[in-house]
Amino acid sequence: MGEFELIRRYFLPLAGRQESGSLILGPGDDCAIQRIPAGRDLVFSVDALVEGVHFPRNYRPDYLGWRALAAAASDLAAMGADPECFTLALTLPAVDEQWLEDFSMGLRKASEAFGLELAGGDTTSGPLTLSLQVHGTVEQGAGIRRSGARPGDLIAVSGTLGDAGAALDYLSEPAPSADMLAVLERYHHPWPRLDLAGAIRQYATAAVDISDGLLADLGHILSASGVGARIESARMPLSPALVRLKGEKALDCALRSGDDYELCLCFSRENWERAPESLKRQLTVIGFVDAEPGLYLDGVDCSLEAVPAGFDHFRSEL
Amino acid sequence: MGEFELIRRYFLPLAGRQESGSLILGPGDDCAIQRIPAGRDLVFSVDALVEGVHFPRNYRPDYLGWRALAAAASDLAAMGADPECFTLALTLPAVDEQWLEDFSMGLRKASEAFGLELAGGDTTSGPLTLSLQVHGTVEQGAGIRRSGARPGDLIAVSGTLGDAGAALDYLSEPAPSADMLAVLERYHHPWPRLDLAGAIRQYATAAVDISDGLLADLGHILSASGVGARIESARMPLSPALVRLKGEKALDCALRSGDDYELCLCFSRENWERAPESLKRQLTVIGFVDAEPGLYLDGVDCSLEAVPAGFDHFRSEL
Known part of the structure; x- marks a missing residue:
């Protein structure tokens, strides 16, 4: 399976799910575009997770998908921010379709539970590592530090x-x-x-x-x-x-x-x-x-x- | 060296450099906060780079810092967006101070050349992998697709x-x-x-x-x-x-x-x-x-x- 097919099959279903969201251009272009409502600020945080450091080797991929997005979304909660969307940079040793199906299912459940729509990402060959960036918004000046x-x-x-x-x-x-x-x-x-x-x-x-x-x-x-x-x-x-x-x-x-x-x-x-x-x-x-x-x-x-x-x-x- | 000291020494100097920028809270909290000017949209893109896949093993770290940010910033150029800030998720096999000094120097040069301020990030132990997300802005509706x-x-x-x-x-x-x-x-x-x-x-x-x-x-x-x-x-x-x-x-x-x-x-x-x-x-x-x-x-x-x-x-x- 080529990389574009991989993305189409497993990750695009996570995009465009939040109808009320602020995302006006999702995955598939050079960049994504988000329109921050007037009077609000963008709040964002990135978390990296490495196999063997932040999660056990051979960890269940559906659990990994959930935990990775939950950990990132927790930073939004700590600012008092409302969730909007996220990006995913994923490096994988090989294309394992069962792993991808399970991982994307866990990620999708978390995406729906937390109200975070997939905005874009990057998938590459490499050691199993994830980097997720979550975007939320708060009223200007209301973010808790x-x-x-x-x-x-x-x-x-x-x-x-x-x-x-x-x-x-x-x-x-x-x-x-x-x-x-x-x-x-x-x-x-x-x-x-x-x-x-x-x-x-x-x-x-x-x-x-x-x-x-x-x-x-x-x-x-x-x-x-x-x-x-x-x-x-x-x-x-x-x-x-x-x-x-x-x-x-x-x-x-x-x-x-x-x-x-x-x-x-x-x-x-x-x-x-x-x-x-x-x-x-x-x-x-x-x-x-x-x-x-x-x-x-x-x-x-x-x-x-x-x-x-x-x-x-x-x-x-x- | 602990991780917080590592960040303070090598990466915080890349934050707060763009006086006219839209970043109102940089590294050091649960999230960063960016205020998108009225009438503009946020434009963003993430790139992952893996040693041995996107750059050679033992590649010069100052070159790596420059290339990583240049590659990410190129996606902003392709949307016709003005650069604002970026996040860095970096996994490193070990704390090599010379490597970090050289890498952060190359990254800083690129940061200054491209007008991209460091907004936040995550540094962890793991195989050498970088994930950079760049943020820019365009007038609403003006992004080129x-x-x-x-x-x-x-x-x-x-x-x-x-x-x-x-x-x-x-x-x-x-x-x-x-x-x-x-x-x-x-x-x-x-x-x-x-x-x-x-x-x-x-x-x-x-x-x-x-x-x-x-x-x-x-x-x-x-x-x-x-x-x-x-x-x-x-x-x-x-x-x-x-x-x-x-x-x-x-x-x-x-x-x-x-x-x-x-x-x-x-x-x-x-x-x-x-x-x-x-x-x-x-x-x-x-x-x-x-x-x-x-x-x-x-x-x-x-x-x-x-x-x-x-x-x-x-x-x-x-």
């Missing part, structure tokens, strides 16, 4: 943390228990919190998505905002499955493992008080922002842990 | 063709002649024809950049426009260096080899007549668009050659 946290702000996280990290221990489990299946599902099918984007841009002062672990990602907010934080381990939202599987180590998963794609958010007390219950119900307050630098967990400074250490083990965004 | 060619239009190309393709034979030449150096320079430092973008969107009916070879890329215009073409080999613009190096095979380089990043353009006769001499001087008319399908070179149909054959040897854009 990492730098907006102020002393006294409350710090909250969405959902529960640590499940996806714990799942790494069970990827090869031949007969997984119900609890294992629950955390594996969090790893294989993360849901970026795009549902919270509208409320976030209305009430949050700062936001980051949790892709490298809570301590590391909260650390990004603190350094960008020039503040410190005090958080409490007893407040950390842990799923029952995680607690049953990991016992005392559940907290460690919640603090230090990534891949959950939940959000870490800051709110002024005033905003928190007037935020709707529908938002608060999905969040857990874990501490507050402090003028004094440092990331204190139960009174102990763990700032150094918040600094990602090695090139090999972290994906880091410019 | 592949599908606008009409029977009777003149077909023209910019510059001279085939030099970069011929250079592949001399990449390992220990003592290259002046002619070899001339074509090697075209390969190592292509100049996307952004200088023509303004005139193109005013006068051209269709455009494509020549990255896979004239026959293949003109073929894209013909199929997108539902037309045929008749071109003449005697009209093909060949550099003196190419003719001296390749003799009778020079034409073959011009027709079938890529990497020159010149443009292939169509013009209605009316537009051609009123186009300024400053534009025409940089173009060579090589034939005309025909209602009858087929790509006829000196009267012989070579449409089949215009269809890229294999997955391994072509980069193809979605």
Whole structure:
């Protein structure tokens, strides 16, 4: 199969699916063209995923398609942006039709679930690597940055943390228990919190998505905002499955493992008080922002842990 | 060196360089933010480059930085778009500081030459692969597409063709002649024809950049426009260096080899007549668009050659 046939068969069905979208020219030309509505800004982010680094070798291609787009879309959620479209740069060792069919199916499900239309891309021969760039929009000036946290702000996280990290221990489990299946599902099918984007841009002062672990990602907010934080381990939202599987180590998963794609958010007390219950119900307050630098967990400074250490083990965004 | 330090040292200097740009939030947050001026559309394209496929193994990193951005920017030129910014997804086998310094220097030179500011990116551990997405803008509705060619239009190309393709034979030449150096320079430092973008969107009916070879890329215009073409080999613009190096095979380089990043353009006769001499001087008319399908070179149909054959040897854009 030639490359153009490959694209026509597996990827063009992902284009032109969002009728209300801002894309006015999709795949098939030198460039795509997007018309940003008046009064709105373009918000965009690129994520690279490498086999053996960001996902296991011989990982199920339908899961890969979903996870890759979910991970990228999570950055839009963290800005409070509404999703629009995405591009895909895919390098593949060989044309494996079954792999392509499964991969594109997972990608299509995610594309539909997240409201992200395929705008264009590039497919080449090479080691299995993906690079996805997602485009969203926000009202001008409404994008939530990492730098907006102020002393006294409350710090909250969405959902529960640590499940996806714990799942790494069970990827090869031949007969997984119900609890294992629950955390594996969090790893294989993360849901970026795009549902919270509208409320976030209305009430949050700062936001980051949790892709490298809570301590590391909260650390990004603190350094960008020039503040410190005090958080409490007893407040950390842990799923029952995680607690049953990991016992005392559940907290460690919640603090230090990534891949959950939940959000870490800051709110002024005033905003928190007037935020709707529908938002608060999905969040857990874990501490507050402090003028004094440092990331204190139960009174102990763990700032150094918040600094990602090695090139090999972290994906880091410019 | 950690990844954040790597980014700070080598890539942040490429951000924030274009004072008049539309980028309002650059690298360092979950997403970048671009404000598209009122009345303009966003134009964007992604290119993936893999070591050993799109550039030689152990290729000079400063050349790689330039070529990668030049190749991507060429797609903006082909739409008649004005350059704004770009993202870079880079996977590297290891942190080699000399390599990074040289690569980022080549990338910075191209960034300044083409007016493309770094907006964000992702750096990860993995096989040497790059993915660059370039962003430009055009007045709403002014982007030039592949599908606008009409029977009777003149077909023209910019510059001279085939030099970069011929250079592949001399990449390992220990003592290259002046002619070899001339074509090697075209390969190592292509100049996307952004200088023509303004005139193109005013006068051209269709455009494509020549990255896979004239026959293949003109073929894209013909199929997108539902037309045929008749071109003449005697009209093909060949550099003196190419003719001296390749003799009778020079034409073959011009027709079938890529990497020159010149443009292939169509013009209605009316537009051609009123186009300024400053534009025409940089173009060579090589034939005309025909209602009858087929790509006829000196009267012989070579449409089949215009269809890229294999997955391994072509980069193809979605």
